[in-house]
Amino acid sequence: MTKRKILILGIILLMTLGIFVGCKGNISQTSEVPDELGDVKIGVITTEELAEKINDTKVVVVDIRPESAYIGWQLENEARGGHIKGAVDFPMAWASLVKEEELKGLLEKKGITPEKTVVVYDTKGEESEKMARLLVDMGYENVLNYQDGLAAWAADKSLPMDKLARFEKLVHPEWIDQLIQGKKPSTYEGNEYKIFEVAWGEPTDYTKGHIPGAYYLDTNLLEEEPIWNRVSDEAIEAMLLANGITHDTTVILYGQDTTPAARAASVMLYAGVKDVRILNGGYAAWVNAGFEEETGINVPEAVKSFGLEIPSNQxxxxxxxxxxxxxxxxxxxxxxxxxxxxxxxxxxxxxxxxxxxxxxxxxxxxxxxxxxxxxxxxxxxxxxxxxxxxxxxxxxxxxxxxxxxxxxxxxxxxxxxxxxxxxxxxxxxxxxxxxxxxxxxxxxxxxxxxxx
Structure with a gap:
């Protein structure tokens, strides 16, 4: 008897014993004898069953949507933003960024391990089966697809969700694109806005390509030698005014790396700018999202008054x-x-x-x-x-x-x-x-x- 026949007979035996169908814990798993071993049908779990299992330490719930959706952005008109409470994040896009051996390590760091029952979901159940099948192909045996998706979960306000408290301050490329197009994206109150690429020194990378309409901010305007502390409050005010920033300007910061953008954010929040946001993932996120780039240098129009005493958040x-x-x-x-x-x-x-x-x-x-x-x-x-x-x-x-x-x-x-x-x-x-x-x-x- 071949190994394939032995395996199929084993599957039939397990089904007979009720391990795959109607398994304990009311988790609905389905399976069938495949024509080819790679065509195993992925099990499913209902909203009601998932609600009973989200606190089970032997179950890990995996959100495969973009990070922006996980932290709270409502990208597909969900009734509520955020993620199923207790879910870990593992966007489907990550799977293509690393080699298989590295992928296993990333999954394990998230607590997504083969000995657990892994439940995967996206917004409407359109992509989650692909992730479930990827895990099965990697040797995970207990994988379930929450086909109803986050849309169904969010629609029931009795079901627990979580989100980043100030998620709106960590923006995604699509949000910036809507802003540039003159639209009013979610959480934007319609104030004057400015986008800045932040880095140290001359705008070398900026001139090669930047977000359309973005200005350049040199960190030398924020801090000074010998120990690179922030510049004086007067100098901070002069920097803000020269760059057209008042206390109620919406400021979006990004960089080739996020750290200098964060340095600028801390100084601006200290000064009193009320709406400071950072592009999650920096310039690479914009490029990888497929949006247009611009070259050359944009020069902001100066303003005369910041509107508040600096620092307003000492x-x-x-x-x-x-x-x-x-x-x-x-x-x-x-x-x-x-x-x-x-x-x-x-x-x-x-x-x-x-x-x-x-x-x-x-x-x-x-x-x-x-x-x-x-x-x-x-x-x-x-x-x-x-x-x-x-x-x-x-x-x-x-x-x-x-x-x-x-x-x-x-x-x-x-x-x-x-x-x-x-x-x-x-x-x-x-x-x-x-x-x-x-x-x-x-x-x-x-x-x-x-x-x-």
Whole structure:
């Protein structure tokens, strides 16, 4: 008897025993003897059955829609934005970005493991079966397709959902495209808007191609040597006015990398700009979405008044003495957003910073592999990592929203990205310690620690 016949007989036996049909837990799985082994029918699960299983630790629910939909954007007229409460994110597009062996690792990091029952869904059940079949082909045996999709779940207000508190501040390419076309996309109140590509130095990449209508913002206008702290409040105001920004201008920031955009966001929020947004995934997200690019340089028209006193949100950026106060406050944490090597003193992280170690009394808030990397906060496509996961690794170090959280790194860029993540999550008592390790380590009287 061939191996194929043995396998088919085994499937028939299992069906007879009731393991595949009417299995325990009221999860409706269906299967059939295939003409070809690769044509196994994917099991399905109903809304009612899924509602009973979302808290089961042996079940993992996977949202395969774009990140923008997961965090709260209603892309297909869903009754509610966000995701099924407890679901992990794994956009279908990620599967094509990595090799199969890397894909397995990414799935496992999300808790999508073969020993669990995996439930996949999209908005209307149009793509989820493809993801389910991909998992089956990879060796996952217990995979179910929620065919009703998020649209059905969102329509029933009794079913739990979750979303990023300030999801609207993390925009997607389609939203910007609608804005450029003169439309009024969701959450946009119709104010004057400005789009900026943010980077350090000359606009080399910007002139090669940028979002149509975008201006260029050099971070040298935001910070200055010797320690790269923010410029004076007067200089911040001059920068804003020269770039046509008032307190009620909607400002959209992006870059070839998100970190400089986050640095600009922290300064603008500190100044008092009310509606600051960042393009999730940066310029690559715009290009990969297939939208048009523009070359040349756009020059903004200056305005005469910002409209508010600067800074209007002074708490968002703190200085050395305030950082020392945070260390003494039992209800606040000074959070190191640096690589583990920097944190324990293996490296200073920078060619121009000699001292190694960390600020005594701080807590580690994750970072990346080095001083120029924010891998712990990014997905495989450089979009922002699932906010539940960021919240989780912060919680492990005692960084929670009921406390103050003031982030620092070497000179403020990485800290700004972590700050903006906390801002998106709706945390209130947050800020950036501007001087960071560079400023702190300049004074030998400031206590430092080396080692784990």
């Amino acid at each position: 708490k968002y950026i703190i200085d050395l003495e305030e950082a020392k106060d945070v260390l003494l406050d039992p209800k606040a944490e000074l959070v190191s957003i640096r690589s583990w090597g920097e944190h324990i003193g293996e490296t200073s992280g920078y060619s121009y910073i000699t001292p190694k170690g960390r600020i005594k009394g701080d807590v580690w808030g994750h970072g990346g592999s080095d001083a120029y990397n924010m891998g712990d906060f990014r997905n495989v496509n450089n979009t922002m990592r699932n906010y539940h996961e960021i919240n989780g690794f912060w919680r492990d170090y005692g960084i929670t929203p009921d406390k103050g959280a003031y982030f620092y790194c070497g000179t403020g860029w990485r800290a700004s990205e972590a700050f903006f993540a906390a801002y998106l999550m709706g945390w209130e008592n947050i800020g950036v310690y501007d001087g960071g390790w560079y400023e702190w380590s300049m004074d030998e009287a400031n206590p430092i620690v080396i080692g784990e």
